[in-house]
Each structure stands twice: as structure tokens, then as C-alpha cells.
Amino acid sequence: MSFLRLKKIVLLLIMFETFCVAAQTSGKESVLEFQRNINKEFKDPAESPLTIEERKVFKSLTFLKIDTTYVVEAEFVRTPFESPFEMPTTKERTPIYVKYGELYFKLKGKNLKLNVYQSQDLLRKPEYADYLFLPFTDLTNGDITYGGGRYIDLLLPLSKKVTLDFNKAYNPYCAYSKKYACPIPPVENDLDIAIPVGVSYNTEDSLH
Numbered sequence: 001m002s003f004l005r006l007k008k009i010v011l012l013l014i015m016f017e018t019f020c021v022a023a024q025t026s027g028k029e030s031v032l033e034f035q036r037n038i039n040k041e042f043k044d045p046a047e048s049p050l051t052i053e054e055r056k057v058f059k060s061l062t063f064l065k066i067d068t069t070y071v072v073e074a075e076f077v078r079t080p081f082e083s084p085f086e087m088p089t090t091k092e093r094t095p096i097y098v099k100y101g102e103l104y105f106k107l108k109g110k111n112l113k114l115n116v117y118q119s120q121d122l123l124r125k126p127e128y129a130d131y132l133f134l135p136f137t138d139l140t141n142g143d144i145t146y147g148g149g150r151y152i153d154l155l156l157p158l159s160k161k162v163t164l165d166f167n168k169a170y171n172p173y174c175a176y177s178k179k180y181a182c183p184i185p186p187v188e189n190d191l192d193i194a195i196p197v198g199v200s201y202n203t204e205d206s207l208h
Helices: 003-043 052-057
Strands: 071-078 096-107 110-119 131-136 150-155 161-165
Touching (some): 003 161, 096 131, 096 161, 150 161
Antiparallel strands (some): 071 161, 110 131, 131 150
């Protein structure tokens, strides 16, 4: 192999490594922005599920360590002929949802699927017209994450590929206050795998 060819290969490897590092940094910054925003929400009296006393001492939610291996590219399949249904919640309220589509992806060597839903109530509000709801459970629930499962917010996909970042998984408001009626993740969104990223939960230190 000539010296010039070897030099080109080395340069390509360096460029590829630089690209990977930049992509990881960009991904982590996106998660950090999510964490800043949700902490800001919990401090805001108009949005927070916390009581006045809790907001006074609140500093941050507990976040698990960011891990970009839990950012996956999923194949989105639209399911346009689904019927509206009442999604059970932690109380008597049963909001109307429609299954909007399915996400197929591979994580830690497993082929997985999650359904995404569209709230028919929020659909009436222009600011939420492109909002999709992804509730799920996994093997960390009741241990390092909230026992009732967690949520991820998504926007209407513009293509058949959707980036799914589990580092942005958060707890429902009923994890912090019993006055809320939170949707219970449907059984078909129960993942047989641990997702040890996102917002954590512990009754002793979930608010610190």
C-alpha cells in the first residue's frame, strides 16, 4: 500500500471519528436542554405539579446518566384506520385517544415495537395539532424509574424514520401529586427490556 493511500485512509478514519464525537456531543446537548426545560417547568407555578412548599425547595429532578446508545432510529408505520378509544388513567377520567402509528426499532439486540397515540382533546388546540403521545413501561419501573411507566413526547413524523431518544423519557404528573389523572401505558407498549435513562424516580430523592 502506497504512503499516499495510507495517508488518505488515516484521514478518513480521523474524519469519521470526529463526526461520531460531534454527533454524540450534539445528542447530549439536546438531552441537557430537555432536562433544563423540564426543571424550569417544575419551578413554574402555572405548570408545575408540585405544591408551593415543594417548589420552594425544588432544585432539580433526578436524571439517570445520559447514554446515547438509547437513541435509536425507528421505522414509522402509519395506522390511519384506527378507532378512537378511552385510555384508562390513574383515576376515573378516560381521555379519548387514537392509535396514530407504530414504531419499529432495534435496541440492545432486541427487535421492539411501540405504538404512538394522538389525543383527540389536544387535537382541538392548534399548538398541539402535531403532538403525539408515547407512553411505555420497561423493566426499570418500580426500581429506578416510576412504577406506572413513563412518557415521551413526539411530533408528527415527516418521514418513515423517527429518532427515538429514551434519555427524554419523563414521569407522569401523578408520580408527584395524587390530584392528577395520568394515562396508563397500554399493555402493548410494555417493553421487555430495561431502559435505564431519562427521568428517574425515588420517593426519597426524586425531588432534591
